[in-house]
Amino acid sequence: MIGLLSVIEPTTVNEALSDDGWILAMQEELNQF
Amino acid sequence: MWDLVPKPLQKNIIGTKWVFRNKLNEQGDVTRNKARLVAQGYSQQEGIDYTETFAPVVRLEAIRLLISYAINHGIILYQMDVKSAFLNGVIEEVFVKQPPDFEDLKYPDHVFKLKKSLYGLKQAPRAWYDRLSNFLIKNDFKRGQVDTTLFRRTLEKDILVVQIYVDDIIFSSTNASLCKDFSKLMQDEFEMSMMGELKFFLGIQVNQFKDGVYVHQTKYTKELLKKFKLEDCKVMTLQCIQPAS
Numbered sequence: 232m233i234g235l236l237s238v239i240e241p242t243t244v245n246e247a248l249s250d251d252g253w254i255l256a257m258q259e260e261l262n263q264f
Numbered sequence: 265m266w267d268l269v270p271k272p273l274q275k276n277i278i279g280t281k282w283v284f285r286n287k288l289n290e291q292g293d294v295t296r297n298k299a300r301l302v303a304q305g306y307s308q309q310e311g312i313d314y315t316e317t318f319a320p321v322v323r324l325e326a327i328r329l330l331i332s333y334a335i336n337h338g339i340i341l342y343q344m345d346v347k348s349a350f351l352n353g354v355i356e357e358v359f360v361k362q363p364p365d366f367e368d369l370k371y372p373d374h375v376f377k378l379k380k381s382l383y384g385l386k387q388a389p390r391a392w393y394d395r396l397s398n399f400l401i402k403n404d405f406k407r408g409q410v411d412t413t414l415f416r417r418t419l420e421k422d423i424l425v426v427q428i429y430v431d432d433i434i435f436s437s438t439n440a441s442l443c444k445d446f447s448k449l450m451q452d453e454f455e456m457s458m459m460g461e462l463k464f465f466l467g468i469q470v471n472q473f474k475d476g477v478y479v480h481q482t483k484y485t486k487e488l489l490k491k492f493k494l495e496d497c498k499v500m501t502l503q504c505i506q507p508a509s
Binding site for chain 2: 241
């Protein structure tokens with residue numbers, strides 16, 4: 232889990248999509264809906 | 265929460281956007297990557313896309329009064345918060361675009377008809393306040409006439425006081441079991457954090473002792489000094505209370 236954490240905060244979705252940690256975070260958010 | 269529907273004509277479709285934030289612990293290390301899907305509420309027009317947006321917020325004086333009330337009754341203040349509070353608000357007739365890069369493969373041009381609120385919508389704060397206050401009133405709470413963010417419930421000789429600040433809730437009761445019941449009531453309705461003693465609220469630190477309550481802003485002050493690179497400046501003691509003569 233720790234290994235997946237990204238230190239940078241992406242400004243665009245494209246940036247976020249290149250990082251496993253952020254993809255997971257987006258999926259988590261969507262699961263709430 | 266939302267339904268995928270064909271794009272309606274003559275309706276403003278609100279864009280959505282991802283916001284990425286890291287959660288840090290006290291030492292400043294990243295503990296969580298948090299992605300939040302927000303609505304681009306700035307494209308909403310008053311009277312067309314929304315009417316009511318006002319949501320009351322508590323005044324600091326009211327918090328001080330509540331703390332003082334707790335001390336005088338020798339009772340402990342507790343706190344808990346609602347996770348993703350705004351997503352609990354109920355709204356109608358609001359359409360948003362599908363999240364960028366997560367479009368449905370079969371219906372990429374469909375839009376989402378919202379059932380629950382999203383962060384960024386003009387009506388989000390109001391929708392959440394309505395949902396929470398209606399829930400409390402339904403559960404025999406009386407809303408304050410002057411301070412509409414203060415709710416109380418009396419049970420025989422005991423009283424339970426609940427103060428809300430958007431998604432933060434502080435509460436106290438002359439009967440400890442009422443606090444537990446309230447925590448359970450909230451947890452059954454919303455996704456909540458655990459109930460704990462009041463320690464940090466609106467940037468104010470609170471330490472509760474048997475003989476009184478210490479209210480301070482040490483954390484805020486330290487962050488301020490750090491921001492302006494004054495952490496190692498000279499310390500001076502000064503009197504802030506005039507001694508009684």
